[in-house]
Amino acid sequence: xxxxxxxxxxxxxxxGENLVLNCSFTDSAIYNLQWFRQDPGKxxxxxxxxxxxxxxxxxxxxxxxxxxxSGRSTLxxxxxxxGDSATYLCAxxxxxxxxxxxxxxxxxxxx
Amino acid sequence: DTAVSQTPKYLxxxxxxxxxxxxxxxxxxxxxxxxxxxxxxxxxxxxSYNNKELIINETVPNRFSPKSPDKAHLNLHINSLExxxxxxxxxxxxxxxxxxxxxxTQYFGPGTRLTVL
Numbered sequence: 001x002x003x004x005x006x007x008x009x010x011x012x013x014x015x016g017e018n019l020v021l022n023c024s025f026t027d028s029a030i031y032n033l034q035w036f037r038q039d040p041g042k043x044x045x046x047x048x049x050x051x052x053x054x055x056x057x058x059x060x061x062x063x064x065x066x067x068x069x070s071g072r073s074t075l076x077x078x079x080x081x082x083g084d085s086a087t088y089l090c091a092x093x094x095x096x097x098x099x100x101x102x103x104x105x106x107x108x109x110x111x
Numbered sequence: 112d113t114a115v116s117q118t119p120k121y122l123x124x125x126x127x128x129x130x131x132x133x134x135x136x137x138x139x140x141x142x143x144x145x146x147x148x149x150x151x152x153x154x155x156x157x158x159s160y161n162n163k164e165l166i167i168n169e170t171v172p173n174r175f176s177p178k179s180p181d182k183a184h185l186n187l188h189i190n191s192l193e194x195x196x197x198x199x200x201x202x203x204x205x206x207x208x209x210x211x212x213x214x215x216t217q218y219f220g221p222g223t224r225l226t227v228l
Contacts, residue, residue: 034216043115043201044154044219089154096167097142097205097215101154 002027004102006090012108013080021075021105023090028068030092034099035064035075038087047088048075080109114138115220117202123226124192132187132223134202142166143185144217145177146201154201160185189225197227 003026013019023033032051036044050057050066050073057064063076073090087106091099115136124130136143144167145157159167163179174190189196202220 031215036219043221044203046216046218049216087152093215096159097207097217098156098159098167099144099217100156104152 002030002092002094002100004090004092004100006088006102006105008105009103010106010108012110014110015080015082017080017109018076018078019080019107021077021088021090021107023073023075023102025071025073025090025092025100025102027092027094028071030068030094031097033064033066033073033090033092035062035073036089036091038089038104040086044089077107080107082109082111084109115202115204115218117200117220117223119223120221121224121226123228125228126192126194128192129188129190130192130225131189132200132202132225134185134187134220136183136202136204136218136220138204138206138218139183140204140206140218141182142205142207143179143182144203144205145185145187146203146219148199148201148222150198158185158187192227194227197225199224 007022034049035047048064061078066073087104089104090102118133142161144159148154158177160179176188178186199222203217205217207215
């Protein structure tokens with residue numbers, strides 16, 4: 001059974017800082033790993049998808065890495081902005097296209 | 112032109128009632144899902160359907176019955192509602208079938224907040 005842990009659970013940083021969110025998972029038999037963003041009272045928005053054969057994926061100020069063998073992924077956010085404030089969720093995809101979500105990191109970027 | 116839509120957005124009801132939540136996707140995807148997000152914000156899959164066929168059924172009470180009339184719709188019917196059913200329910204869809212693609216992103220609806228009194 002896949003278990004996903006995200007550290008830290010909450011993070012508050014001043015605007016402009018670079019930051020790293022961590023995700024670990026117990027079952028390395030995954031198709032891919034996705035990072036999502038959830039704003040309060042809203043649905044989930046897919047940010048990045050890293051295929052199991054890839055090590056890294058970039059989109060704008062976001063960079064996600066994947067080390068499948070050790071069961072780890074990180075999401076790097078460069079030059080953080082107040083608009084980045086949200087909960088970030090990591091979800092590896094297993095058989096049957098099943099996503100298993102982590103507990104999330106609640107990020108607040110302050111002016 | 113909403114990709115994945117759910118109705119209603121909010122649902123408040125009494126214990127013991129039966130209710131349904133509807134989901135529709137206009138992306139032409141083959142697979143649809145229902146997820147539950149509890150009060151601690153933990154998000155967990157409940158069901159998935161591929162071309163109207165049930166694929167994933169995750170230890171969900173049989174009071175919950177998904178129905179897929181066609182591959183663009185996946186509705187969730189809940190019988191005899193209990194206090195513990197209060198949560199936000201998310202519908203999602205993805206392009207691929209059960210084998211899952213390595214590039215298969217899931218697209219989520221806005222959620223339905225169910226409150227059972």
